Amino acid sequence: MLFLLIICGVVSSFACAALIRSGRRIAHRYGLDMPQRFHAGHIPRLGGVAMLAGCSIGWLWMVIASKYLGIANGIQFSPAQALAWCIPAMIAAGCGVAEDVWHQLRARWRLVFTLLAGVTAVLLLDLRIGSLGLAWLDRGWTASTWPAIAFAVLAIAGLPHAFNLIDGYNGLAGTVAMICSFAIAYVALQVGDREIAGAVLVLAGATAGFLVWNYPRGLIFAGDGGAYLWGAVIAMASILLTQRHREVSPWFPMLLLAYPVLETVFSIYRKAVRGQSPSMADALHFHQLIYRRIVREVFHDDESRRMLMRNNRTSPYLWGFAAFTVVPAVLFWQSTYMLMACTFGFVTLYVWAYTSIVRFKVPRWVRSRSSRF
Numbered sequence: 001m002l003f004l005l006i007i008c009g010v011v012s013s014f015a016c017a018a019l020i021r022s023g024r025r026i027a028h029r030y031g032l033d034m035p036q037r038f039h040a041g042h043i044p045r046l047g048g049v050a051m052l053a054g055c056s057i058g059w060l061w062m063v064i065a066s067k068y069l070g071i072a073n074g075i076q077f078s079p080a081q082a083l084a085w086c087i088p089a090m091i092a093a094g095c096g097v098a099e100d101v102w103h104q105l106r107a108r109w110r111l112v113f114t115l116l117a118g119v120t121a122v123l124l125l126d127l128r129i130g131s132l133g134l135a136w137l138d139r140g141w142t143a144s145t146w147p148a149i150a151f152a153v154l155a156i157a158g159l160p161h162a163f164n165l166i167d168g169y170n171g172l173a174g175t176v177a178m179i180c181s182f183a184i185a186y187v188a189l190q191v192g193d194r195e196i197a198g199a200v201l202v203l204a205g206a207t208a209g210f211l212v213w214n215y216p217r218g219l220i221f222a223g224d225g226g227a228y229l230w231g232a233v234i235a236m237a238s239i240l241l242t243q244r245h246r247e248v249s250p251w252f253p254m255l256l257l258a259y260p261v262l263e264t265v266f267s268i269y270r271k272a273v274r275g276q277s278p279s280m281a282d283a284l285h286f287h288q289l290i291y292r293r294i295v296r297e298v299f300h301d302d303e304s305r306r307m308l309m310r311n312n313r314t315s316p317y318l319w320g321f322a323a324f325t326v327v328p329a330v331l332f333w334q335s336t337y338m339l340m341a342c343t344f345g346f347v348t349l350y351v352w353a354y355t356s357i358v359r360f361k362v363p364r365w366v367r368s369r370s371s372r373f
Contacts (some may be wrong), residue, residue, distance in 0.1 A: 001194075001197070001198065001201060002101070004058055004061065004062070004198060004201055004202060004205060005204065005205035006205065007057065007061060007205070008054040008055065008057065008058040008201075008202050008203075008204075008205030008208075008209065009054065009059065009205040009206065009208045009209035009212075010209065011053055011054040011057045011058075011206070011209065012050045012051050012053065012054030012205070012207070012208075012209030012210050013050075013204040013209035013210070013212050014049040014207065014209075015049065015050035015053045015054065015209075016047060016210055016212070016213045016214075016219075016220050017213065019044055019046045019047075019050055019220060020044060020213065020219050020220050021032060021237065029292065037051075041231040043218060043219065043220060043221055044220050044221070045100040045220075045221045045222070045223030045224075045225075046097070046100060046101075046220065046221075046223060046225070047174075047210045047213075047220050047221055047222040047223060047225070047226045048093050048097055048216060048222055048223050048224070048225020048226035048227070048228065048229050049093075049097055049225060050206075050209070050210055050220075051093075051203075051206040051207060051209070051210050051222070051226055051229055052090065052093045052206075052225070052229055053206075054202070054205065054206030054209055054210075055089060055202050055203055055206045055229070055233070056086055057204060057255075058201075058202030058206065059077070059082040059085055059086055059199065059202055060082060062075055062077035062082065062198050062199070062202070063077050063078065063079050063081075063082045065077075067079070074194045075194045075195055075198045076195065077195055077198065077199075081195070084121070084124035084125045085122055085123070085125075085199055085233070085236065087124065088117040088118070088121035088124070088156070088232055088236065089117075089229055089232050089233055090121045091113060091114075091116055091117040091120060091230070092113065092114050092117035092156075092160050092228040092229060092231070092232035093175075093225045093226070093228050093229040094113070094225070094229065095109070095110050095113035095114070095228065096110070096160070096164070096223060096224030096226070096228035096229070097223070097224070097225035099223075099224045099225075100223035100224050100225050103335035105175065105280075106188060107279035108279070108345070109204060110161075110224070110282070111157065111161070111223075114156070114158075114161065114231075114232070115153065115157040115159050117155040117156060117157065117160075117228075117232050118152070118153035118154065118155070118156035118232075118235075119153055119275070120334075121152075121156050121232070121236050122149055122152050122153055122156070125236065125240060127149075127152045127156075127239045127240060128145065128148035128149050128151075128152050128239075128243060129148050129151045129152050129239060129242070129243070129250065130142065130148050130243060131242070131246070131250055132250055133249050133250040133251050133336040133339075133340075134336065138140030148356065152239050153213070153237050154300065155239060156231075156232055156235040156239070158231075158235075158261075158264070159231035159232070159234060159235040159257065159260070159261070160227060160228035160229075160230070160231030160232050160235075161227075161228075161264065162231060162257070162260035162261050162263065162264040163176075163177060163228070163230045163231040163234075163260050164224055164227035164228065165260065165263055165264050165267060165285065166259070166260050166285070166287060166318070167221075167222055167226070167227045168265055168285065168287045168288060168291075169211070169287060169291065169311050169312075169314045169315045169318075170214055170215045170216060170217075170218045170311050170312050170315060171211055171214055171216070171312070171315045172287060172314070172315040172318050172319075173222065173226075173230065173260075174210060174211050174214055174215070174222060174226070174230075175211065175215070175326060176259065176260070176318070176319070176321055176322050177207055177230035177234065178203075178204050178207040178208060178211070178255055179319075179326055180234055180326065181198050181200045181201065181203050181207070181233075181234060181237075181258060182201075182204055182206035183256055183326055183329060183330050184196070184197075184200045184210065184234065184237050184238060184241060184253075184256070185197040185200050185201050185204070186330060187241065187248060187330070187333045188237075188241055188278070191241075191245040191247060191248060193241065193244060193245065194352045196237055196240055196241050196244070199227075199233075199237060200233065200234070200237040203230070203233045203234070207230070210222065210226065215281070215312065215315070216308075216312040217308075218308055218311065218312075225362065231260075234257070238252075238253035238256070238257070239253075239279065241253075247334055248334065249333060249334060249335065249336040249339055250334055250336075251335055251336050251339035251343065252329055252333045252339060253329075254339070254343060255325050255328060255329040255339045255342050255343045255346070256325060256326060256329040256330075257325075258325045258343055258346050258347070259318075259321065259322045259346075259350075260326055262298055262346070262347060262350050263285065263286055263350075266286075266350070266351075266354070267285060270284065277337040286318075286350070286353070286354055286357075287314060287318050289354070289357045289358065290314055290317050290318065290357070291311070291314045292371055293311070293355065293357050293360070294317065295310055295313045295314050295317070321353075324346055324349060325343075325346055326340040329342070
């Protein structure tokens with residue numbers, strides 16, 4: 001397992017280094033007036049390409065190690081399984097990379113491609129969400145297989161966009177994705193499923209290799225491709241884990257991923273109330289409010305350095321916020337009612353925090369002080 005993390009991290013890191021050198025011409029195509037832009041200069045948004053390369057090598061190594069080299073690591077990963085993970089990931093990440101390069105792929109087409117990735121994953125891995133964790137709901141839910149299949153497709157198609165929405169600052173979405181991957185791997189090992197643990201640790205290793213260059217220096221961004229890769233693989237692993245092992249509550253991934261999912265749902269609601277399209281970009285997401293109203297201005301002679309330092313100080317706030325979902329999810333992965341209580345508690349916390357920031361009622365101890373360095 002450790003070697004798997006290392007090889008994926010090394011491949012992803014070297015791929016990022018190559019893309020940093022060769023991708024600056026593409027970076028000039030990203031407009032200076034984009035509302036999501038919180039950096040100076042032209043930074044390549046091709047981290048998804050590097051992480052996809054790391055994941056592909058990792059899944060290939062799992063096949064070679066178990067089938068051809070006879071390495072006794074307890075992972076029985078066939079070529080068909082590797083393709084079943086790789087193809088949906090490539091479809092989802094591929095459409096994101098196309099947007100990162102040309103910036104002309106409309107939101108509806110990106111949704112179509114992530115839906116295609118969801119359908120492909122369901123067909124190749126035979127995925128379905130067969131239980132909601134509550135007996136009185138499951139009686140109606142299991143009456144037909146179509147809701148279980150449709151919900152699985154929507155989950156795989158929707159989570160990539162959720163990770164893309166929280167991908168706003170150096171290290172933010174990448175660290176959340178890596179922590180979630182480790183959490184899924186931990187629970188998978190608790191139930192003895194080394195295949196799922198290995199498959200998701202591949203993503204964690206590739207993400208770690210990307211973060212070497214992304215945080216704190218901000219030399220490369222994940223882009224839509226990276227966010228879609230995180231969402232697709234984590235969604236596939238979450239569904240497969242709860243499907244194979246009934247002792248894992250379906251509310252485990254719901255709480256684990258509550259931060260990106262809730263941010264997406266709240267964003268859709270916010271825009272609907274204002275009469276805007278959900279696909280319209282704005283600067284009112286939770287992490288953007290943290291940047292503007294909690295992280296104080298940094299004083300430095302160099303403008304790009306000043307913006308980078310303030311950018312880097314935003315992410316730790318959101319890492320701590322995400323910990324309110326990750327920690328209880330890992331602790332209570334078997335207990336549906338505890339997970340439900342923690343989920344509803346986090347929803348309450350999110351609404352209170354967002355409302356407080358909007359109304360300038362943030363406690364003084366939360367706000368960071370201005371600094372020259």
